[in-house]
Amino acid sequence: MKGAELKHGDLEGLLKGLLEKGVVDCLILPHRTGKSVSYMLVKDADKIESSASALFAPSFSVNAANLVKGWTIKEKVGIVAKSCEIRAAVELIKLKQLDNESVLLITTDCSGAYTNQVYTEHYAEIGDLVDSAKIKELEGKGITIRESCSICENRLADVGDIIIARGAGDDLVVAGLTEKGEGALTALELSLEDKDLERAAEKEKIAAEAKAKLASLPELNSLDALEEFLQDCIVCKNCRDMCPVCYCKECFFDQPLGDPIGGDLLNLAELRGAIGLPTGQLFYHLTRVYHVSTTCVGCGACEDACPKDIPLTRFYPVITQKVQEIFKYEPGKDVDEPLPFTAYEEEELEECLR
Amino acid sequence: MGEEAKEEFEPKIVGFTCNWCTYAAADLAGTSRKKYPPNSRIIRLMCSARLDPMFVLKALLNGADGVFFSGCHPGECHYIKGNFYARRRIAAIRTILKQFGLDDRFKSYWISASEGEKFANTMKSLTEEVRELGPNPMRGKII
């Protein structure tokens, strides 16, 4: 890949350049409001200043991809976000809910994030930037990153069009990962040279830790366990609404067959003697986990969204990873790789069928 | 569960079959008067590709002790490649079911139109396997 070395202080200029040079028509990027961080959509380059301290802020509010889902305009949008968000955006491109020609995906390195509530509450301790040492240190104080981040193996994923990778101290590397990304950097008149981010070891370490963490989580290994896990679910479907890869306009579970009311409910009760109310927690979540089984990026937005604090990370990413493994598919890795359900090989998967 | 309870337990099984192969094989089993256990109910689809994994989930959640799917052998689909796509979906749902120990209750087969004997034998072994598993824990639950 081709890239350039920068300092943190250069980023503001770089992002402004994207707008000023017309590489993109607008930018979506993290935005600080006091102690908290959310996103903003920028047309005026001057407004980018407020972003500087938020670009690497270890805070997760919404998945940025969810904000642009269904974005079908021709105007080009640059998205600066964490790898799980960019990976979700790549899946949305495959699902035609985003146009590859109209986006410039810029991934920032992530060390793991706190929910935005935790982040805001402990901003004084956490600050604008963290690294793994800092995360460990904070963990000792009972300030922990989101469970989905702790089992994420892709915090340093080189995905999207451009990667902004953190080096030691104030160092950064900005590199193009696609032709489009390189083209954008070239337009910014950066002097690009061949770059190798050389962080395989670090990635492996993260992956190993993530795996260990995953293994330590309580496992949902029976229907009874699942039932207990979901017993407080009120089927508000907020997990779906915040999920970046749940992309239907009208969900099956908002239609009469999936969301029976009145006479339909009564019919079901007649058929089965009695039904629970609200009904269908298990059906809803099992269906949803199947629907996102190949595209789930494990961002944990579902868990953040749950008003009943059900730790959905122990359900969604844990299961979808297993499905992705059988198809040897990594969501968000490559925009040209077909979705598993749209492809096949003539001989495959016999071990998955019995 | 005790031996006695097992004996009393009659599994309820729902199967989804492709019209062109397994459904025809079931007809052939009939023509050949191959007896098999009465535990399975068949839902006829035109192609295994019509099997939405949600059907499998719904059947299991509604208390089916076993669910099976059967289509044309890979490469022999009446709709050219419908069963290749079906196989991927089935593999996905199996993986999900496996997490909860439910995969044993969901079987998939490839049975062609000429395999009437295989169909009957499959129904026999399937019923026995499901009987061995015991009742679906969801049976009778209020959900």
Next chain:
Amino acid sequence: MGIAIIGGGVAGITAALDLANSGYKVYLVEKNAELGGKMAELAECKVGLSPRVVEIENHPNIDLMLSSELESLSGSAGNFTLKVSGTTVEAESVILAPGYDVFDNIAKSYGFGSPDVVTSLDFEGMLRASTMSGELLRPSDNKPVKKIGFIKCVGSRCQENEICSTACCAYTAKEVWVVKERYPDIDVSVFYMDIRVFGKDEELVAELKDKYGVKYIRSRVPEVIPERGSLKVKYEDLKKGVIANLDFDLIVLAVGLLPSKTLGRLSEITGVKTDKYGYVETSITSPLETNMPGVFACGTATAPMKVRESVAQASGAALKAAILSQRTEPIPGQEERKYIEVGDEQKIGVFICGCEGEVADSVDIPAVVEQVKQLRDVVLVNGDTNTTKEVLEAIEGGIVDQGLNKIVFAGYTPREYENIFKDAVAKAGLNPYLLEFVNLREQCAWVHDKAEATVVAAGMLRMAVGRARYLEAIPIEQYPVIPKALVIGGGVSGMNAALGIADAGYDICLVEKGPELGGGLRETGELQSGEKASDVLKELADKVASNKRITVYKNAKEENVSGRAGSFKANIVGDGVNEEIEFGACVIATGAKDVVPEGYSGKEVITQAEFGKMLGGTVSANTIAMIQDVGEGVAAKYSSIELVANALKAKEKNPNLNIFVLYQDIKTYGKWEALYKEAREKGVIFLRYENAPKYEGGIVTVFDVILNDDVQIKPDLVVLSTPTVPAEDNERLSKMFKIPLRNGFFMEAQERPKMVLTPVDTVNEGVFICGSAVYPAMIDECMAMSTAAASRACVLLAKNFMETPAVSSVVDEQICVGCGVCVDVCPVEAIELTEELIPVVTFGVATVISGMKKVAKVGDGCIGCGSCASYCPSGAMSLKHFRDRQLYAQLDYAL
């Protein structure tokens, strides 16, 4: 007037339906009290044939004359008068389909007379009985059979009946298959001289040997010696060259076929000539025509043959007869149909048919009726009918008189009866998709014990009633049939098909990819009948050229095929042509091609076809080695016949010529067996090998299994029978027309396993196949098959309109989010994404922002598999008649 068909077996039935369904009046004359002929005696076949029998019995255009015989025939083509058991029938043409009789003068040496030595037809009866009892029992002592010996060629290839009966090898294989499928522990041996099967049957035999462990033992005519409690088969072990014995407890004699005993009298009455074997005399270039203009023959009236070939001939004869006749009757299903409006009120009528006792014997129908009556919305339950006719009448009455708006029928399998019932429902004024089938006979009564069957039946009916509630009237759209056909391939089959369709009155585009018409036959010298292939070709090509209805495109091929039966579109692209054509039906006749096997080279090595041409001049050789069955590819059906015919011609030219034939199986089926016999008599030496012979340094070395030694021949000429491979274009056409291939050849649509009743139809309605595109065949078969394909095409073209397939996918545009996965998982590329601009409310003034909305659109090509519906997470895409709601209802009531 109309067409008289003599014989109500499978051939007569097929011809009758093709004619009646294209608007001709048919008189179907059958001497027995029931239709079905010999097939009705075969357990598997009867079930397969019965839907067609029901269709005939209910067909308005067919006068069924059972227990009737032809007494006289007068007049001429276009104006015949027949006396049929006292009734006068006027017809423009006559089809003879009297079928066959089995050889019954069985030699004592087969132990015939012992109760445990049975004919294959008796054995069919035993198999049928065994389906009831579950056990295959020996007639003498009712003990389970453990070891069966099948003996082939009983009463064929013998003195009393010198020709080969063609069908026995395949039907024996099928009987053996049934035995091994049902009773894997029964030990089976088959004694044979040659295995004369092709294509799929060849695969079946290989499977029997390899997978089922059936012992195929090549031997000369064995002797059966009944001994106490067993049957000893004494045979010559050709491998070891010794006489060997094997004991069995049942012997099945695969008896040969003879011309129908009625054929002699039919010949007297009609003046139709028979050949020396007693079959109707036809020629290999006109296999359906008799010496009497206007009288056609088909099926085993013309030669011993299998069901597949009989049915093809029958369809072909139907077209020949139709061409001479006037269409006088309306075509069923072409009348205007108005359906009653179905309101919100559910009025479900349930009809449980006893199926001639088949269901009633196992299922306690009254008990089921009581249970079904309790189900919601069921207003009528009728469990009193016992036949198709009765239940069809009851259903029609229920709709007309009682205003039922959903029908649940429980009885036969929908796979074969659905169309008959849909038609009846539609006739009564109810949309046919408001009918739900319950397969009580095949999937309940026949497979469960009585107590169980009743419980299962009630359960199945619950599911069906549950589903019926959600059935929807699917609007049936009609589109006009384009009265034009496309024929692909300009060989004999293609030209003949084109001529057949043109003679029936339709325009044809005949597309040949090469520069000339004629195909594979251009490489042939003389036909087996002695006619020059070039003369036959010229006659056909002249007819094609002078026929105003046929437009020939050479050096051209077809591209971008779209549409469906009755209304296709394609581009014809070639030398200076790029034309879009529309057509209602298509016949694929791409032929096959010969390949010269590898490993044999030298100037003295030629192919059998080249040798055939050489025979037109001088053959300067003293010793010829003919090698068959080498190389990659399949052996054409004519391969052995061409070989022996050429050998005989060569011998005729030079009786002193030494001819060695190196082979694995000589497949001179049917009447061609006579040539094989003659060749042996004239001194042609046949050497059977197991390992391919070597040809090095001018010497052929072969290990002869009978001499148990290497034999070396130094021939002046090596003549190779070339194996055949599919036409290169098949792969491309298969994709374009969505027709699967088997080993590169086109596959027929199959309604039933191991029985072919639709040899020229494909899974893609409106596209037909014939000739060597299906399997490399003799010219007579190509002619019959191509006429059959033409006939089937004409049945379609005769219609004014077709109905759009009701079971197709449909998009809810409000819900579709345009992800396009359905486009990717559609096996036939029938879905596309359309884009439209959506107005976006803009705030402020800075930029005009436009959004694009993508929506899936299902095109005409949808074949209703439902792949898209199963993917679509929001349910925007659904498959009509198999909607989620309908399937969920079934599921809900299944548990």
